[in-house]
Amino acid sequence: MSFSKTLITGEEALFKSETLTPMQKLTLRFVVVGLIYFGFVVIEGMLMRLYEVKPVPFITENQFFAILTAHPLVGIFGSSYSIVCGAFLFLVPFLMKKPLWSIKLGNWTFILIAVGTFVFWFAGFISHYAPLYTLYWPLPADFSQFSVWGGTFFIAGIAMVMAGTALFILNIFKTITYTPEGWAKQRCGALLSSALGVTGFNNLFRKNKKEHLVPLPVAAVARGSVDMALNTATILFTGVLILVYMIGSILGYDLKETAIDALLYKNWFWWGLDLIADGLVLIFVAGTWYLIATLITNKPLFMQNIARAALLVELVVSWTVWSHHLLSDQAQPGILKVVSGEMVTAFELITQGLAFFITLATLWSARPLKMTNPLKFLLGGLLGFALAVPAGIMQADVGLNRILHNTQWVVGPHVHVAVLVGLTMTLYSAIYILFPILTNGAKLYSQKLVNIHFWCHLTGGIGMGSFMGMAGLKGMLRRTLYVDGEFNTLMILAALCGTLILAGFIAFFINIVMSVGLKGVLGIFTPAKIKTTDLTPL
Amino acid sequence: MVDSEMVLTGQTIAYTAYCIVIILLVAWFAWKVTGKGDGKGVKPAIFYTFVGFLTVLGVSLHIITYNTIPWTKVDLHRSDYKPDKTFSITVRNHQFILPSEKMVINVNDDVLFDVKSEDLTYGFGLFREDNSLLFQMQVVPGHKNDVIWHFDKPGVFAIRSTEYSGPKGVFMIVKDAVEVVSANTAN
Numbered sequence: 001m002s003f004s005k006t007l008i009t010g011e012e013a014l015f016k017s018e019t020l021t022p023m024q025k026l027t028l029r030f031v032v033v034g035l036i037y038f039g040f041v042v043i044e045g046m047l048m049r050l051y052e053v054k055p056v057p058f059i060t061e062n063q064f065f066a067i068l069t070a071h072p073l074v075g076i077f078g079s080s081y082s083i084v085c086g087a088f089l090f091l092v093p094f095l096m097k098k099p100l101w102s103i104k105l106g107n108w109t110f111i112l113i114a115v116g117t118f119v120f121w122f123a124g125f126i127s128h129y130a131p132l133y134t135l136y137w138p139l140p141a142d143f144s145q146f147s148v149w150g151g152t153f154f155i156a157g158i159a160m161v162m163a164g165t166a167l168f169i170l171n172i173f174k175t176i177t178y179t180p181e182g183w184a185k186q187r188c189g190a191l192l193s194s195a196l197g198v199t200g201f202n203n204l205f206r207k208n209k210k211e212h213l214v215p216l217p218v219a220a221v222a223r224g225s226v227d228m229a230l231n232t233a234t235i236l237f238t239g240v241l242i243l244v245y246m247i248g249s250i251l252g253y254d255l256k257e258t259a260i261d262a263l264l265y266k267n268w269f270w271w272g273l274d275l276i277a278d279g280l281v282l283i284f285v286a287g288t289w290y291l292i293a294t295l296i297t298n299k300p301l302f303m304q305n306i307a308r309a310a311l312l313v314e315l316v317v318s319w320t321v322w323s324h325h326l327l328s329d330q331a332q333p334g335i336l337k338v339v340s341g342e343m344v345t346a347f348e349l350i351t352q353g354l355a356f357f358i359t360l361a362t363l364w365s366a367r368p369l370k371m372t373n374p375l376k377f378l379l380g381g382l383l384g385f386a387l388a389v390p391a392g393i394m395q396a397d398v399g400l401n402r403i404l405h406n407t408q409w410v411v412g413p414h415v416h417v418a419v420l421v422g423l424t425m426t427l428y429s430a431i432y433i434l435f436p437i438l439t440n441g442a443k444l445y446s447q448k449l450v451n452i453h454f455w456c457h458l459t460g461g462i463g464m465g466s467f468m469g470m471a472g473l474k475g476m477l478r479r480t481l482y483v484d485g486e487f488n489t490l491m492i493l494a495a496l497c498g499t500l501i502l503a504g505f506i507a508f509f510i511n512i513v514m515s516v517g518l519k520g521v522l523g524i525f526t527p528a529k530i531k532t533t534d535l536t537p538l
Numbered sequence: 539m540v541d542s543e544m545v546l547t548g549q550t551i552a553y554t555a556y557c558i559v560i561i562l563l564v565a566w567f568a569w570k571v572t573g574k575g576d577g578k579g580v581k582p583a584i585f586y587t588f589v590g591f592l593t594v595l596g597v598s599l600h601i602i603t604y605n606t607i608p609w610t611k612v613d614l615h616r617s618d619y620k621p622d623k624t625f626s627i628t629v630r631n632h633q634f635i636l637p638s639e640k641m642v643i644n645v646n647d648d649v650l651f652d653v654k655s656e657d658l659t660y661g662f663g664l665f666r667e668d669n670s671l672l673f674q675m676q677v678v679p680g681h682k683n684d685v686i687w688h689f690d691k692p693g694v695f696a697i698r699s700t701e702y703s704g705p706k707g708v709f710m711i712v713k714d715a716v717e718v719v720s721a722n723t724a725n
Contacts, residue, residue, distance in 0.1 A: 065705045132702050136659040138679075145704040262659055262678045303585060328661075328674060331681035334614045338600075346596030353592040357585060360567060367575020371568070383564045387557060394549065397600055398614060399607030402673050402685075403542045406661060406700045413553070466557075473546050475670035477663075479702035486669045 006445065010517030015442035017516075017523025023090060023099075023535045024438050026106050028524045030086020031431060031438075033114045035509070037078030038424075040121070042498075042505050044071045049495040052481070053488055061481070065130035068479065070121050072133050075419065076276065077161045078117035083427050084284060085109055085168045087434065088221050090535060091291070092175050095215045098183070099533035101174035105167050112164025120157025129154045132479065133273075135238065137265040138257035141245040148249045155239045155246070162232045162239070169225045169232070176214060176222060187213070195222035197312035200305070216301060216308060220287020223315045227279035230319075234272025263331050271322040278348060279318030281418075283311055285385065285426050286355035292378050292429055293359045297366035307358050314351040320344045324396035328405040337398055345396040352389045356382055373450050377429035380458050384421025387462065388414050391469070404472065411478045412468025412494075420501065421461035428457075428508075435515075440537065445514035449507045456504030463497030539690045540608055542672055609673070612648075612686050621650035621686055629677055630656040632706040634697055636715060643689050643718045650686050655679040660707070661700030664716060666693060674700040689718045 001012065009015075020028070044067050050056055051064050059067075089109070093100045100106060123129060127150020131140040140151065176195050179186040193199045194213040203209045214222070241260070248255040290301050301307055323340035326332040359382060369375060391413040395404045404410060432450075436442065444450065471490040476482065513521060530537060604610050612619055623643060628635040643649050653662045655677045662683070663674030672695060677683045694717050699710035 061708065062705050065702075130705065134702075136701070139658055139702075139704060142658065142704060145706065258680060261680060263681050266659075266678065302580060303582070306585075326676075329676045329678060329681075330616075330683045330685060331678060338614070342600045343597075346600065349596045350589065350592045354589065357588050361580040361585065363571055364567075365577070365579040367571055367577065368573055369571050369575075371572050376568070379564055379568050383561065386560045386564070390556060391553065393596065393599065394553065397603050399603040399610035400545070400549065402609060402613065402675075403546060403671055405674060405676075407671065462561075469553075473550055475665055475668075477698070477700055481708050482669075483708075 006514055006517065008517050008519055010520050011443045011445045011515050013517070015439050015516040015520040017520050017526070018529050019440050019537055020524070020528060021530050021532050021534055021537055022103050022528040023093075023106075023533070024440070025524055025528050026103060026110065027086045027090040027434075028438055029110055030082045030089070032521065032524060033110070034079045034082030034086065035512070037074050037082065037117060039505060039509065041071060041075040041079055042502050044074070046495070046498050046502055049491065049498045052491045053495055054485070055481070055483065060128075062128040062130065064481070065132075066124045066128040069130040069132050070124040073158070074117055074121055077113060077158075078121070080281075080419075080423060080427070081161070081165065082110075082113055082117075083431070085113065085165075087288075087427075087430055088284075089168070089171065090434070090438070092172055092218055092221055094535055095218050095291075096176060098175070098180050099535070101171055101178050103533065105171045109164045109168045109171065112160050112167070116157045116160025116162075116164060118157070119160060120154045123150050123153035123157060126150065127154070135242070135269060137260055137262045140242045141249075141255075141257055143246075143249050148246050152243065152246045152250070155243050159236060159239050162236045165228060165232045169229045172221060172225050176218060195219050196226065197223060197308065197315070200308050200312065212308070216304060217287045217291035219308060220283055220290065220311050223311050224280040224283035224287065226315060227275040227283065227318055231272050231275035231280070234268070234275070238269055238272070263329060266326060266329065267322065267332075270325040271319075274322045274325070275318055278321050278345075279315065281423060282318070282348065282352055282355075283314050285381070285423060286311060286314070286352070288426055288430055289355060289359040289378065289382065290362075292374055292426075292433055293362040295433060296369065296372070296375055296378070297362055299362060299366050302358050302361035302365060306354065310351050310354045313347065317344055317347045317351060321348070324401075327396070327398055327401035341396060342398060346393060349389060349393050352385055356386055372432075373444075373454075374429045374433040376454055377425045377432060380454065381422055381424075381426030381429060383458075384417055384423070384425055384461065387465070388418035388422055391417070406477055406479065407472035408468040408476045408478050409472030412465045412472055416468065417461060417465035421458065421465070424461075425457065428453075437536065439516060442516055442520075445511050449511040453504045453508040453511065456500045456507065460497045460500030460502075460504060464494050464501065467491075467494040467497060540606065541690060543670065545607055546670075608688065609686075612688070616650075616684065616686055619648065619686055622647040624650040624652060627651060627653045627662070628656060629653060629660045629662075629699075632658075632699075632703060632710055634662075634699075634710065634712050634715075636697075636712065640714065641716045643716065645692055645718055645720045646688070646690060647718075648686055648688050650684055651675075652682070652684045653677045654683065658703045659701055660703050660710070661698075663698050663700040664695040665698055666695060671700075676701055692718050692720050694718075 089106050127147040129146050129150040177188040177191045191213050199210050245255050294301055320340055321344050323336040324345045327337050327341050394400055395410055467490045471487045476487045625637055625641050660677040662677050664672040673687055675685045694714050697712040697715040699707050
């Protein structure tokens, strides 16, 4: 088969979009858009890496900070949320052995997240609205620095993403608890109790233990979705608050910024944001590790009941850890710094360590395994979190935070290694394992490209995090510019590692396009020809 | 005397060693899990030992730092300490307003920096001439932002905002703002 023919029809013309069910199309749309936004993030990241070495003339300083503001939000919402929502909207019904509650709602989630991300990205691109994702009060309402109209559209875009997220959460819980037409009545309360961990908790005090009605990965999705719901409410509330100031300014009313206490706001916002970083990400990731490990090995999960309990502990921990972001805020009460900031945060070492061990032990029980693509990316994801979580625990210390806060240490070995290596490689593992199921048996174009993707991403991600961390330990701050090239050597090395990540992504992108073909990619976005609520064709 | 440079050196050594060990461990696992297997699972005792190890590690990190990093206790009990010197600093319109052009400190002085913001959230950090960080704190409007620092070596330090406050915040640097001199020089 010629290269151009493969480019059009995909590897061996095996992928036929007209055979896809509406559910397969929905999931693939999420994945494609999520990967396109990941491409945005990698390119934005590279532009910033170059700018950190030497400011380039086609990017102004204000544009740089607008990119810095959009970069993590596009990464989290446009890319990770898209892929996660798509995967879980497919996997929850798959594991519950019943159709998704509402495909229509799933489509709305897709549209709202995809369009909302574009709206806030574009608003930032045009207007240079740049209060960063932290939105420290009263910066988002500082209209002497930022355009009020740009800010209004930016916040509206975020609100669209949150609305899509709310629909996702509703769809997940309804799918777990509803009774499909023609089925015997499902025990809604019992299913919900099992999903949220109430059954498991009560079993501790019962002689006759009740069985778990919901598979473990579904329990992880449900518990992560609780954090997602709380986070959605926090961000929506904050967005409305900021919009009030913006609309006031548009109408000519200068509302008093001091009406809002900056420290209380900071506590509120970090409480909400940590439900993502220290809540749903860790819970979703643990659930995904467990699912992939059991699918790879075809064996039950090691220490299953403890894994369930740990997911519940992680949920409670995620509600009480936010103070580690305020260890350098001197007005923050000391008791909150020590209990929430240090002690509760240290629990994440335990819960994430357990998930790491349980996944490895499950894999170990099925030796010898073949080094498949899902397995190698899973191991990469496990390594990413094993590197990033202890780095986070170190900075969540009153003493160390005094010399690490807001340095490149925080964003390098902790954030970028966790997100790029830990989270993203876990998502790639899930994509590789779902690829044949979602494409009705399409074949990957090139194993060599998979290997290039794997090694470039792994070494690039760890390398970039390492050089950023070294710069942080030498005093380099995040969220600023060093116009005199003070940290150029380390920033050049970090940029070279960033180039590896970009090269890996290009290899992956080419491989996927060549596997399904351009015709196939376009076909994913046309209406499904098969009218069914089944996940895959019979 | 343990200073921030020494603490960071210790951290670098400890974290680098950990990274090497964990990367080798995962590489070893990848090699073994694809090698010959006997189908035997992991013993629960190993699992519980690992849980115990993580618990001890998580708790002991903070106990060790509390007892070895000199500024931790001072930081958590600032009101109990009487500084040798106090500097009141105001931040407004992306500018530090200092009590004097150069703040001079004697070696071994405990100095309180009391920083007030009149508009946005800023940061306040002291940096050595090689750009490394001596210490920092957040400066939140409407709240007291103070830190006590013990200066045990002579040196010249720049003040820089350590928190993003919009693009204008990039230029919030005051070079040679603080000078620490030995007692003899001061006299």
